[in-house]
Structures are given as C-alpha cells and as structure tokens.
Amino acid sequence: MAHPFLVKDIAFQAGLSTATVDRVLNQRPGVRRQTTARVHAAIAELENQQAGLDVQGRKFAIDIVMEAPERFTSAVRRAFESEAQTFAPTVFRCRFHFTETMRPQDIVHLLDRIRLRGTDGLVLKAPDVPEVVGAVSRLEESGIPVVTLVTDLPNSQRTAYAGADNRTAGETAAYLIGERFAGAPATVLVTLSSGRFRGEEEREIGFRRVLRERYPSIRIVEISEGHGRDAETGALAGEALSAHPDINAAYSIGGGNRSVLSAFERLDRRCSLFIAHDLDEDNLALLRARRIHFVLHHDLKTDARTAFRTIMLHRRAASAAAGPQLSAVVVITPYNVPD
Template sequence: MAHPFLVKDIAFQAGLSTATVDRVLNGRPGVRQQTEARVKAAIRELEKQQSGLEIQGQRRTIDVVMEAPERFTDTVREAFETEAPTFMPTTFRCRFHFAETMRPQDIAQLLDRIRLRGTDGVVLKAPDMPEVAGAVARLEQAGIPVITLVTDLPNSARTAYAGADNRAAGETAAYLIGERFAERSATVLVTISSSRFRGEEEREIGFRRVLREHYPAIRIVEISEGHGKDTETGALAAKALAAHADINAAYSIGGGNRAVLAAFERVGRDCTLFIAHDLDQDNLALLRERRIHFVLHHDLRSDARMAFRAILAGRSGNGQKPAGARLSAVEVITPYNVPVA
C-alpha cells in the first residue's frame, strides 16, 4: 500500500497501534477488513491534509474526538471538512478520532496522548465523567483550548460549547407530542443512547418538564444504554414494547431509529408519532419515507464554524464561551422543509 506518511502518523490518524498499521501496510495475515478500511481512510485523510497545507497562510491542527454512532460521526466529519476551507488563508488540519463506544478512561488517555503530541485545539463529544473532565483540565492547563460539541461538559475547564440548546430541543419534542395527543391518551417510548451524556440528559429534562406541566396525561417509558447502535437499541425497544402494550409514540434522543421502528413492526403496532434528532442519512431517508414524522435538527456546520473560531481566539481565560458565541437554532424538519446542502 503505497503512501508517503510515517507509520506513527497513520496510526494516530486511524486510532490504531503502529504494529497494527504495519501489518496492514505490509499485507500480513490476521487483519480484519474493518481495520484495513480504517487504515485506508486514515491515509486518504492525511493526503487531503497534506494538499491543504500547500496553501500559504496560518496553519492550525485540531483533533476531533467523539464517542458516537458512525452515522453521526460521518455527518460531523462532513461538516468540519466543508467549513474548514472557509477560514482561508488559515488552514485547518483536522484529525478525527471516532469510536461508537469508548470507556471514559480510554477517552482520557487519548486526550492525554493528543496533548503530549501537540495540537492547536480539541473538539470533544464525550460523556460527562470525572476522568474526561480531568483530561480536559490538563489540556487547558497546557494552553490547548477544548470545545465541547453537541453535548457539554459544563463543570469542566473547557473553553466553549458548540451546539444546540438541548433542553429547548426536548421541550420542543414535548410540545409536538403534547399537541398531537391533546385529546387522547399516549405512552411515549423515549430512547437515550447513554445516561452519561449531558446533552441527552438535558433533552430528557426539557421533555419531561413540558409534559409534566402541560400534558400530564401522557406517560413515558424510557430505555437507555443502547449507545445508538441498532442491535442494542432494537433489543431494548422490543423489551419495552412487550412490557407496555400502550406505547404508541416515540421520542428518539439517542438514535438507532431503524431498529426502534422495526421493533414496532415486529409486534404489529403503529407508531403514531415518531420524533428524532439530527438530519443524518438514516433519518433523512426515514423522513422522506414518512416513517418518522419530525426531525429536530441543528446545523452542524454552524457548530463547526463556532469551534474553529473559538480555537482561533484561544482560550478565554475564564471558561466562558468566546465573545459572539451562540447556541445553534433548533429547527423542526418535515419532509417539506429539508434544508438544501
């Protein structure tokens, strides 16, 4: 596999060990197809970065670290790669470190490696756990700004948060469901990928508050820890549907929507109203097929711009959002108002 890059650079970009990358590059046996694909993707990413560095101007390297399903990280990658050229003559080199699930200690170790290797900033989507907050503090102490993305770490030393008002998003979902079922009973299946994420917790808090205050007849059945994966989330949804014959709606905070819909279909039950988050490729297709009814969307490209600006500004010194920072607007998307890319 021809390439002009050091093995250690490919390994860092791919999130693999140098020994694993060496096996892939030299065609040795015992390598999974998925691992080989990660190495090839890392080389393509390095090639794009190298091409961008040929442009004269200020150069900045940032590391985007995320625990999230692949369908979402693909959307985030596209947003950052699309927005980076708009900051010319400053050239942003983005190194992506994505995994569908990561232990807090593994995230902390990755952040420490990034700190020791050197970077101009870190964009982070991670659970609100002490190990992660500690690693964020060490980055900030080293003068490296950390921008939390989509889900915040408000009690950490992070420089800024880029994302939507998650509590308002949950309140919006409650309003849509409450108005739909104002004259009839409903039990809503609420799916959360993991209780460790502050952003998902904020959505749930907002959702429950509005239902409690304005639509008290609507019940909630919650499932959690499916991590947005289809297999795990589908199993949890199936168990909930079997235990609660009155579930007739869904508010998906954590993803795995195809699996949730399949669980409804297997028990022969209609999902009268399905509300999801994020306009990724899965949700876009489900929306156009009329299998989900509303998508609560915020512009990830706006979040990427916010992150780039915050990194350029450097840390603010007091842990607050840089001047001019604002939360992304939450939009209610139907099949008739899908944003044009």
C-alpha cells in the same frame, strides 16, 4: 510512495511515531497490515484537507474525539471537512478519533496521549463523568483549548460548548407530541443512547418538564444504554413495547431509529408520532419515506464553525467578536429538508 507531506505531518494524522511512518513509506519489513492501512488513510485525509486550498495561511492541527454511532460521526466528519474550506487561507488539519462505544478510562487515556503529543485544540463528545472532566482539566491547564460538541461538560474547565440548546430541543419535542394528542391519553417511548451524556439528559429534562406542566395525561416509558446501536436499541424497544401495550408514540433522543420502528412493526403496533434528532442519512431516508414524522435538526456546520473560531480566538488568530454561539433547533418535515 509519492506524496507532498512531511513524515511528521503524516505521523500526527495517523497517531503513529515518525519512525513507524518512515518504515511504511519506505516499505521496510516488520510493519503490521493495520499500521500500513492507518498511514495510507492519514495520507488520504491530508490530501482531502489540502484539496481546494490554493492559498496557504496560518495552520492549525486539531483533534476531534467522539463516542457516537457511525451514522452520526460520518455527518460530523463531513461538516468539519466542509466548513474547514471556508476558513481559507487559514488551514485546519483535523484528526478524527471516532468510536461507537468507549470506556471512560480509554477516553481518558486517549485525551492524555493527545495532550502529551500536542495539539492546537481538541473537540470532544464524551460522557459527563469525573474521569473525563479531569482529563479535560489537564488539557486546559496545558494550554490546549477544549470545545465540547453536541453534549456539554458544564462542570469541566472546557473553553466552550458547540451545539444546540438541548433542553430547548426536548421542550420542542414535548410541545409537538402534546399538541398532536390534544389532551388524549398517550404513552411515549423515550430512547436514550446512554444516561452518561449530559446533552441527552438535558433533552429528557426539558421533555419531561413540559409534559408534566402542560400535558399531564401523556406518560413516558424510557429505555437507555443501547448506545444508539440498532441491535441493542431494538432489543430494548421490543421489551418496552411488550411490557407496555399502550405505547403509541416515540421520542428518539439517542438514535437507533430503524430498530425502534422495526420493534413496532414486529408487534404489529402503530406509532402515531415519531420524533427524532439529527438529520443523518438514516433519519433523512426515514423522514422521506414518512416513517418518522419530525426531525429536530441543528446545523453541524455551525458547530464546526464555532469550534474553529474558538480555537482561533484562543490562539489569538481571531477577534473576540468571533466567539461561540448556540446552533438553532429546527423542526424538519419532508417538505423543508435543508440542502
């Protein structure tokens, strides 16, 4: 297999040993089909990362670990790959570890493996639970900077947080809903992917606080643990709508929005106002079709830039002026969708 990459670089990208990669490259027997596919995928990722980089500068190999639905991780991958090009001649090689759901012990095992193998930095979206916080501490104590992405681990030793102010985002959603109903009774279906994520909890806290203080006539019905997946989230939404016939609006913190809308439609119920988070492909299509009304968006490229700069700063490859910054929360309608 012709390629310009070192075996050790392919092994790093694929998460395999150099011996295994060598067996695949030389087409020796005894290698599973899935392992061969991982090697081919690693080479393709390295080719994508190298494309357009005519000048070679300092190189950083980083790991991005996320528990999130595929529609969101795809957006994150695009943001990191796109933003990496703007740092030339510095080169960022990103290795992605994405899964829709993971047990905390599996996340810890992965983080410990990355720590022992070595990396220039780690970007992490994971639940705020003691086991994960402990793994982050071990990474930091080993000299590996950890940047939490979108959802924070504030009680950990992480180096920085890259993302929006989630409490402000929740407050913004409450304002939009409160002003829409103008003191009239309303009941909002609030959907979380899981109560384990600090970012979602912060959004809900901000949302509840503003409703309680400024719009007390608006009630909340909450569903959680659908993990942003359509089947589980749709089932939970259907149960909530059946039990609460007064629900007439939705604030989706955790995703699965097509399934929530389908639950309204199955019961022949109208959703007068639907607010979602993140301008992924699903939400963009729903917004343009006027099926959801507002998307609270923040630029993932800003988050990627913060992560890259934080790692460079930690490795003394950037000035202190290039430190972290929060992403701005923008209210998106069908008329102001960004490029």
